[in-house]
Amino acid sequence: MDSDSVRGVERRRLLGWSGLAAAGVVAVGTPLLGAGTAPAAASETAGQDRIPPDTLPGGAYDRFVTKLAAQDKFSGVVLLSYRGRTVLSRSYGMADKERGIRNHENVAFHLSSAGGPFLPVAVLQLVQRGEVKLSDTVGTYLDGIATDIAEKVTIHHLIIGTSWMDAPELDVHRVFNSREEVHEYNRQWARQARLVGVPGAGSSGHTAGGAVAGAIAAQIVEAVTGTTYWDYMHEHVFGRAGMRGSAYYTRTQWLTDEHIAHPYMRQPDGSRVDAVRNLDKDSLSQQGPNENPGRGFIHDVFATAPDLARFAHALSSGTVLDRPYADLYTGAKLPGPGDRLGAPAFKAYVGPLHIVNGQWVFNRGGGSGGVSASWTIYLDSGWVGVVLSNYDDLQEFGAILQRQDQAITGRPIDSPGGG
Missing domain, CATH: 3.40.710.10 (DD-peptidase/beta-lactamase superfamily)
Known part of the structure; x- marks a missing residue:
């Protein structure tokens, strides 16, 4: 085109x-x-x-x-x-x-x-307010992430699906008893992510990679706003849209x-x-x-x-x-x-x-x-x-x-x- x-x-x-x-x-x-x-x-x-x-x-x-x-x-x-x-x-x-x-x-x-689709709205709200840039790398906001991801994967890559990350399969049989437990699991899981391609080089096609990209993006929202991802979404996305029956x-x-x-x-x-x-x-x-x-994931x-x-x-x-x-x-x-x-x-x-x-x-x-x-x-x-x-x-x-x-x-x- x-x-x-x-x-x-x-x-x-x-x-x-x-x-x-x-x-x-x-x-x-x-x-x-x-x-x-x-x-x-x-x-x-x-x-x-x-x-x-x-x-x-x-x-x-x-x-x-x-x-x-x-x-x-x-x-x-x-x-x-x-x-x-x-x-x-x-x-x-x-x-x-x-x-x-x-x-x-x-x-x-x-x-x-x-x-x-709701997670990118939260990220773009932060971009709109000048608190983050789409070109910022993951390492700008998070520590403990693999070095190549921290230095090469940008916020844009995370929310468009071109991060080319992969991670261990989710423990789908685990039952969580609190949001704190979910939060810590997501944090540890994101730190197991590894690059499997060149960030930005088209869609990665990895289901686990897309999920861990979402988990990392959500953690960036938390780092910037100082609140939990769920609370931010309820107030600034669902709340502003009048979505009274929607929640995590x-x-x-x-x-x-x-x-x-x-x-x-x-x-x-x-x-x-x-x-x-x-x-x-x-x-x-x-x-x-x-x-x-x-x-309790994204x-x-x-x-x-x-x-x-x-x-x-x-x-x-x-x-x-x-x-x-x-x-x-x-x-x-x-x-x-x-x-x-x-x-x-x-x-x-x-x-x-x-x-x-x-x-x-x-x-x-x-x-x-x-x-x-x-x-x-x-x-x-x-x-x-x-x-x-x-x-x-x-x-x-x-x-x-x-x-x-x-x-x-x-x-x-x-x-x-x-x-």
Whole structure:
């Protein structure tokens, strides 16, 4: 892509974002208007003529998800939001089968890796305030890190995924009893990281490397702010975005709080087991090897579907990041592989970006035993799509994501993207 093309794409994206703010749909510093309440179809602000019929209650997307839920192939919440107002919000299945608590839109779901986009926001807030620079190396703020990492890996490398670090596999079967224990484990684990390539030389592709990069970046946030990473996130990211139902919960809270969905892992015999109450269970979960939920690492964030829509609109309104830094957050940095959208793909601080039917689309997904999560921000048009599930049925979950894209963009399923 030549420089003129890049400037043209950036200008269209900026105009799209400015249109959201200028329309007055979401005021700076306020939470998402009407999340989970007034439907956009009845709103003069949204405009009936701009809402694709497939996204409406009773439309093709709604009917598809309802059918899967009726077959017990989906349990969770789906939400579609347009310019700050909810178009569709549906909840299915049980948040806690043992206690008879149903899923609803104010239930928080474990995001797994789909919680990754929040850490770069915290880092960019520090950059915005002049407290750190993206070009600063790890050693500027932390000691005890391997010398080559301390001297060569920058904050930019950490949050874009090009640090080329690796680390020992996480102890996924360990159960932590306090945040202090989690904090010390993360600190020791980060100090075992080693370089396995040249920092900045494209995406490293190491899962463990991405996780340890997040752990190091979080420790830099703590070193600069003098508070815990979790407390900083709750106040300055979730709090500023109006995300009242989102947090880094402990396993004890997961077991006792009726507003947190329990994940149900698929077992070899086809049954499902509560992954929080049965940490010692081995599973052939469709998400991969059995994982210990609630480890307390960087990705162990919980969020409600309306909260993820609130974050998207707080981002577009300049609430969590000033405009230039919000644009930096979502701007394409590197080419990347395609995924479910089948469209041109790029890497950004926010996560994977695609160009779909001429607009920029961000999507971040995650999954583990009993957890499937995905949220999508259609940056130019103002749409947000969220699918959170406490089942790990990947085929059905992927079909829901395809139907969401089709309903919002009008792009036929399995067609190429294109700009």
